[in-house]
Amino acid sequence: MQPAAHIAVLAALRAELARLERRNTAGFREKVVSFGDAAVDAALPAGGLALGALHELAGTGGQVEHGTAAALLAAGLLAQVRGEVLWVLEQADIHPPALAAVGLTPERVVYVRARKSQTVLLVMEEGLRHRGLAGVVAEFSGALGLTASRRLQLAAEQSGVTAFLLRRSRCFDNPMLLEPSAAVTRWRVATVPSGPPLPHARETPGLGRPRWRLDLIRCRGGEAHSWIVEAFDATGRCHLVADLADRPAAAEPRRAVA
Amino acid sequence: MPLITAANDGRRMVVAAADRAALALGIRPAMPLAHARAMVPGLTVVDADPEGDAAALARLSARSLRYSPLTASDPPDGVWIDITGCAHLHGGEAALLADLLERLGHGGTHARAAVADTPGAAHAVARFVPEPAAVIAPGAHQAATAPLPTAALRLPAETVGALRRLGFERIVQLAETARGPLVRRFGQQVALRLDQASGRVFEPIQPVVPDDVLAHRLSFIEPLLTAEAFGTVIDELLNTVCGRLEAIGQGARRLDLLFERIDGSIQAIRIGTAAPSRHTPHLARLLKERLETVDPGLGVEAMQLRVSLAETQAFRQAAGLVDGDRPETSIAALVDRIENRLGPGSVWRAAAVESDVPERSVAAVRAIGDAPATSWPLTLPRPVRLLDPPQPVEAIALLPDQPPVAFTWRRKRHRIRRADGPERVHGEWWRRSAEMAAVRDYFAVEDEDGCRFWLFRRGDGADAATGDRRWFLHGLF
Numbered sequence: 001m002q003p004a005a006h007i008a009v010l011a012a013l014r015a016e017l018a019r020l021e022r023r024n025t026a027g028f029r030e031k032v033v034s035f036g037d038a039a040v041d042a043a044l045p046a047g048g049l050a051l052g053a054l055h056e057l058a059g060t061g062g063q064v065e066h067g068t069a070a071a072l073l074a075a076g077l078l079a080q081v082r083g084e085v086l087w088v089l090e091q092a093d094i095h096p097p098a099l100a101a102v103g104l105t106p107e108r109v110v111y112v113r114a115r116k117s118q119t120v121l122l123v124m125e126e127g128l129r130h131r132g133l134a135g136v137v138a139e140f141s142g143a144l145g146l147t148a149s150r151r152l153q154l155a156a157e158q159s160g161v162t163a164f165l166l167r168r169s170r171c172f173d174n175p176m177l178l179e180p181s182a183a184v185t186r187w188r189v190a191t192v193p194s195g196p197p198l199p200h201a202r203e204t205p206g207l208g209r210p211r212w213r214l215d216l217i218r219c220r221g222g223e224a225h226s227w228i229v230e231a232f233d234a235t236g237r238c239h240l241v242a243d244l245a246d247r248p249a250a251a252e253p254r255r256a257v258a
Numbered sequence: 259m260p261l262i263t264a265a266n267d268g269r270r271m272v273v274a275a276a277d278r279a280a281l282a283l284g285i286r287p288a289m290p291l292a293h294a295r296a297m298v299p300g301l302t303v304v305d306a307d308p309e310g311d312a313a314a315l316a317r318l319s320a321r322s323l324r325y326s327p328l329t330a331s332d333p334p335d336g337v338w339i340d341i342t343g344c345a346h347l348h349g350g351e352a353a354l355l356a357d358l359l360e361r362l363g364h365g366g367t368h369a370r371a372a373v374a375d376t377p378g379a380a381h382a383v384a385r386f387v388p389e390p391a392a393v394i395a396p397g398a399h400q401a402a403t404a405p406l407p408t409a410a411l412r413l414p415a416e417t418v419g420a421l422r423r424l425g426f427e428r429i430v431q432l433a434e435t436a437r438g439p440l441v442r443r444f445g446q447q448v449a450l451r452l453d454q455a456s457g458r459v460f461e462p463i464q465p466v467v468p469d470d471v472l473a474h475r476l477s478f479i480e481p482l483l484t485a486e487a488f489g490t491v492i493d494e495l496l497n498t499v500c501g502r503l504e505a506i507g508q509g510a511r512r513l514d515l516l517f518e519r520i521d522g523s524i525q526a527i528r529i530g531t532a533a534p535s536r537h538t539p540h541l542a543r544l545l546k547e548r549l550e551t552v553d554p555g556l557g558v559e560a561m562q563l564r565v566s567l568a569e570t571q572a573f574r575q576a577a578g579l580v581d582g583d584r585p586e587t588s589i590a591a592l593v594d595r596i597e598n599r600l601g602p603g604s605v606w607r608a609a610a611v612e613s614d615v616p617e618r619s620v621a622a623v624r625a626i627g628d629a630p631a632t633s634w635p636l637t638l639p640r641p642v643r644l645l646d647p648p649q650p651v652e653a654i655a656l657l658p659d660q661p662p663v664a665f666t667w668r669r670k671r672h673r674i675r676r677a678d679g680p681e682r683v684h685g686e687w688w689r690r691s692a693e694m695a696a697v698r699d700y701f702a703v704e705d706e707d708g709c710r711f712w713l714f715r716r717g718d719g720a721d722a723a724t725g726d727r728r729w730f731l732h733g734l735f
């Protein structure tokens with residue numbers, strides 16, 4: 001077979017796969033939101049976090065109960081998207097001034113208190129079917145299941161509303177959080193020890209900008225990655241940490257000269 | 259000056275009603291007018307106006323529609339309000355009664371009220387129990403009515419008199435007597451009233467419809483039973499009602515759909531909207547979602563849709579350039595659907611309140627409507643999760659203003675690596691005198707794992723009047 005025929009067959013197969021995966025049906029896939037850091041954006045196949053898709057967020061270790069960094073990540077990303085945000089809660093412990101500090105101002109957020117975890121998914125799907133929202137953030141402590149996540153993903157695809165499912169759990173390492181789901185990306189976000197407030201004066205007391213470890217544990221069409229970044233600022237941008245706090249930088253690999 | 263109304267009872271003029279001053283002087287209804295005039299020389303006498311009284315009572319029952327879609331006048335001096343499923347909207351049954359009596363009091367009406375399982379029991383308790391607002395617990399209505407006099411059973415005066423001559427003073431005596439002789443002596447009425455008070459016989463009330471309420475009623479040849487049939491009727495009713503709303507430039511904020519069953523009882527569903535709406539598909543969807551709560555019984559012979567609350571809704575150009583203006587894409591429709599499913603108060607927006615006390619700096623406001631324009635100061639660190647109430651922790655810290663070195667929360671010890679603070683928050687003395695001197699010192703701290711916590715110490719660390727120096731965890735970053 002000629003190389004040109006190969007290319008044609010491959011292109012046809014790719015188009016067929018894209019159609020099956022509903023990738024370019026409405027052109028939502030081109031729309032992305034940027035993390036503000038080129039290295040993070042480059043690791044994602046669309047060049048940023050895809051809008052109109054389901055993304056799963058969770059904390060790690062002890063932070064999985066409150067998911068604070070995950071909530072800020074969702075808020076900071078949605079702050080850059082036009083439109084209103086539906087925030088579905090199981091317990092009303094969110095403190096809106098913190099969301100305003102990463103750019104998600106209070107007039108853009110509608111909170112819903114769903115007392116049961118299955119109601120959270122119902123409300124989330126209702127919100128995802130509502131065109132015109134910027135996104136839906138749902139804090140969810142139940143078992144998701146492949147069917148339920150597929151429903152959410154399809155609803156997000158059809159309407160173009162971005163969905164963040166913030167998994168919370170009272171257990172330390174809940175195996176439920178690792179069960180397969182149809183989410184396009186799955187993240188574990190946790191705060192890690194931060195650097196000094198003034199890099200040139202390490203002994204200055206006070207708190208510097210918080211740092212997150214961003215673990216991209218699953219990504220459709222991409223590879224898993226892990227970064228340590230400085231947390232979102234008021235514009236919802238993070239960037240990679242240049243120096244690793246309190247740790248020596250990795251030694252330069254020795255050049256072997258023969 | 260004492261005031262009475264007089265009416266002709268067929269033979270002579272008698273007192274129809276007397277005001278409180280006249281009652282205090284010993285004048286009673288049904289007393290001959292000449293007798294009353296002889297007792298009190300300067301008595302003001304007005305002709306009784308039964309039609310006027312009935313009209314006033316109808317107005318009163320129409321005003322009571324704020325509490326429930328089913329109200330009816332109960333001549334000569336009562337109003338029924340069927341608050342089944344409505345009490346929680348007013349903060350419970352006791353709060354509803356208190357609100358009702360307060361509003362009536364503002365209007366100059368002296369009233370007594372009672373809540374009970376059956377209309378008969380409520381009627382008796384309202385008139386014969388000394389409390390002005392009595393709430394009889396579910397199932398307790400028979401015990402509550404048992405000690406009341408037989409006159410509480412809505413019986414004619416001559417029946418009550420005859421019962422008394424036979425030794426029946428109280429309802430409990432009647433209830434314990436054999437039915438047969440009672441019915442032979444007094445007819446069905448005594449037994450019926452007893453059964454109505456105890457709930458053995460259902461007593462429907464005929465609800466009033468105020469003139470100014472937009473309503474549409476459809477009755478059917480055959481009784482309807484299925485949800486599909488109800489859905490078709492809902493569409494039909496809404497088409498008519500929304501057309502009429504459009505003609506007067508208004509939108510519905512609250513809709514009541516009444517199902518008149520063939521056994522004479524009425525089932526109702528009520529939906530509310532966050533913003534005035536006359537968008538038929540949206541309202542139909544809200545109503546149909548609630549259909550499962552309706553018990554059609556043996557069939558529904560008529561349905562009535564009432565706009566119990568309407569507000570002005572501006573006209574809007576049908577096809578605009580911007581998609582976001584279409585009613586189905588506005589967020590109000592989404593809020594309505596969620597709120598009608600999860601219950602009132604489940605959807606809100608956060609608004610900034612000018613208060614330095616963290617738990618008071620956020621207010622929940624209506625999701626649709628004008629949000630206050632103020633925002634929080636963004637320079638101060640605020641946690642993502644605020645614990646309510648703050649949780650006590652064991653902390654080790656140098657006084658007066660050093661951050662803690664370590665603290666223990668949920669039996670886990672956190673050694674603190676970095677800290678920021680204190681941020682001092684003073685009590686708001688204008689709210690409570692207990693907050694006069696109160697002080698909290700907040701510290702944002704980071705433990706060795708990088709988790710950030712928001713701790714505060716009650717008191718400024720020097721003066722014991724400002725607080726007891728105990729440490730609390732108030733939030734997580």
